[in-house]
Amino acid sequence: MTAVPRPLTLQDLPGLLAVQRACYGAGYIESASVYARRLASPAQCSWVIEQAGRICAYLAAYGSAQGKVTPLHGDFEAADSPDTLYLHDLAVLPEFSGQGLAQALLAPLWRSAVARGLTRSALVAVQGSQGFWERRGYAVGPLQDMEQRRRLATYGQGAVYMLRTLN
Numbered sequence: 001m002t003a004v005p006r007p008l009t010l011q012d013l014p015g016l017l018a019v020q021r022a023c024y025g026a027g028y029i030e031s032a033s034v035y036a037r038r039l040a041s042p043a044q045c046s047w048v049i050e051q052a053g054r055i056c057a058y059l060a061a062y063g064s065a066q067g068k069v070t071p072l073h074g075d076f077e078a079a080d081s082p083d084t085l086y087l088h089d090l091a092v093l094p095e096f097s098g099q100g101l102a103q104a105l106l107a108p109l110w111r112s113a114v115a116r117g118l119t120r121s122a123l124v125a126v127q128g129s130q131g132f133w134e135r136r137g138y139a140v141g142p143l144q145d146m147e148q149r150r151r152l153a154t155y156g157q158g159a160v161y162m163l164r165t166l167n
Contacts, residue, residue, distance in 0.1 A: 003104035008046035008058060010039060015055025016048070023091040027156065028126065030073055030089070035060070038088075043078035045085075045112065047105050057092040057101040061085060061109055066120055067143060069151040069161060085113035085166065087123040106136065114166050121164045126155050130162070138162040 008016070013032045020029050038044055043062040048055050063082035070076060070088050087109075092101045110121065122141070125133050130140070141163035143149050152161055 003049050003057075003099070003101050005047040005049050005059075005105050005108060008039065008048045008060070010036060012048050012050075012055055012058070015050070016058050019055055019058060019091045019093055022093050024127070028072070034073055034075070038062070038076045041076040041078060043082065044076050045109065047109060049101050049104060051096075056096045057105060058089070059087065059102075059105040059109060060089040061087045063113070063116065063118060064122070066122060066163070067141075067145060067148055068122075069124060069143065069148045071151040072154040074151070074154075083117075083119055084163075085109065085118050085121040087121060102132075103136075110166055119166055121166055123162050124152060124155050124159050125162050126159045128158070130160055133162050133164075136164070138164040 013035050016035060017032060038060065041062060045062060046060045047058065049057040062076040063079065064084050064086035065079040065082060066084045070086060090102055090105065113121065123133065139162060140160050143152060143161050152159055
């Protein structure tokens with residue numbers, strides 16, 4: 001399949017929710033209203049891949065600042081001076097696993113972030129995904145601020161903040 005990402009729209013939310021339900025436990029499902037608010041953020045740069053009118057993968061992201069964590073079910077808060085591409089959520093329907101859809105979403109978003117002057121990317125790895133992100137150049141990073149650690153804790157046990165330099 002040729003994976004061609006395009007911007008996420010409000011019309012994609014039912015498909016995005018279907019991907020979430022297929023990929024995550026109930027505690028990680030975020031509502032359509034949360035995603036609608038995120039899409040309204042001027043900092044958001046989220047993408048989807050669809051096949052035959054069906055969303056099969058998505059990447060929710062926005063321009064942020066290093067060391068800032070979006071809590072689970074939280075809004076995308078624009079940074080005054082963004083320096084970091086924050087990847088909030090990447091999911092691929094299990095039946096499309098191994099077809100390169102994650103990379104098809106990540107690569108153009110990384111390039112776009114560099115073109116906008118962002119120097120790094122950050123995320124919170126959950127559900128044992130740390131190894132997946134390490135294979136893509138991310139490493140566990142420190143969170144010094146207590147508020148950001150509280151935000152990280154909304155993802156539950158084992159969640160880690162990770163960073164990657166963009167070039």
